[in-house]
Amino acid sequence: DTAVSQTPKYLVTQMGNDKSIKCEQNLGHDTMYWYKQDSKKFLKIMFSYNNKELIINETVPNRFSPKSPDKAHLNLHINSLELGDSAVYFCASSQDRGNLGQPQHFGDGTRLSIL
Amino acid sequence: DAKTTQPNSMESNEEEPVHLPCNHSTISGTDYIHWYRQLPSQGPEYVIHGLTSNVNNRMASLAIAEDRKSSTLILHRATLRDAAVYYCILRAPKGSSNTGKLIFGQGTTLQVKP
Numbered sequence: 001d002t003a004v005s006q007t008p009k010y011l012v013t014q015m016g017n018d019k020s021i022k023c024e025q026n027l028g029h030d031t032m033y034w035y036k037q038d039s040k041k042f043l044k045i046m047f048s049y050n051n052k053e054l055i056i057n058e059t060v061p062n063r064f065s066p067k068s069p070d071k072a073h074l075n076l077h078i079n080s081l082e083l084g085d086s087a088v089y090f091c092a093s094s095q096d097r098g099n100l101g102q103p104q105h106f107g108d109g110t111r112l113s114i115l
Numbered sequence: 116d117a118k119t120t121q122p123n124s125m126e127s128n129e130e131e132p133v134h135l136p137c138n139h140s141t142i143s144g145t146d147y148i149h150w151y152r153q154l155p156s157q158g159p160e161y162v163i164h165g166l167t168s169n170v171n172n173r174m175a176s177l178a179i180a181e182d183r184k185s186s187t188l189i190l191h192r193a194t195l196r197d198a199a200v201y202y203c204i205l206r207a208p209k210g211s212s213n214t215g216k217l218i219f220g221q222g223t224t225l226q227v228k229p
Contacts (some may be wrong), residue, residue: 004158022190035217037168041200041221042221043153043159043202043217044219044221045216045218046205047218048216056216090158092158092159103149103161103164104151104159104161105161106158106159106160107158108156108157108158109156109157109158
């Protein structure tokens with residue numbers, strides 16, 4: 001009964017390839033997020049969707065495109081992968097009732113390695 | 116973005132209390148103070164949050180200074196499983212450009228010795 005699940009857990013691929021990471025939450029939350037954690041362990045938000053609508057879009061290359069088919073899913077597609085994309089990508093979700101106390105629930109991450 | 120300052124690392128003995136400090140002198144009146152932790156090879160985990168009053172839950176306690184410029188996360192009895200990176204984060208109000216963002220700093224790496 002995993003709350004926020006990401007697939008795959010590990011992804012090893014060649015530079016220049018296109019890949020997708022999937023995220024699903026079964027908490028009934030209406031807001032989902034993607035974060036990137038680099039080799040220095042800094043966690044930074046990339047995107048956020050609320051009820052399938054993009055609400056946060058940080059300065060992320062256009063090669064990264066999030067897609068939310070419904071409010072329980074937020075997938076991340078990456079085109080033309082580069083060495084610098086190697087990182088751990090975390091998906092998260094929260095219930096946005098307008099009260100900012102709502103915690104975010106994170107998945108266990110997808111470890112992306114570019115060869 | 117309002118910033119937080121935490122010590123890079125702390126050590127504790129098992130079964131003793133741990134006080135993890137956080138300074139946030141530029142906090143605005145409506146910023147919530149959130150604490151998350153990240154265990155090795157896992158995603159961040161919510162610990163506790165508060166606005167002005169001290170808060171307690173099953174994981175920890177949060178003590179917030181009267182002027183809100185600092186806070187302390189208190190683990191009442193540290194266990195080996197509490198060894199993690201602890202992040203103190205300010206979360207901006209709805210309607211600001213930072214709505215929903217968790218802006219992670221470097222955090223405090225807590226080591227728990229048996």
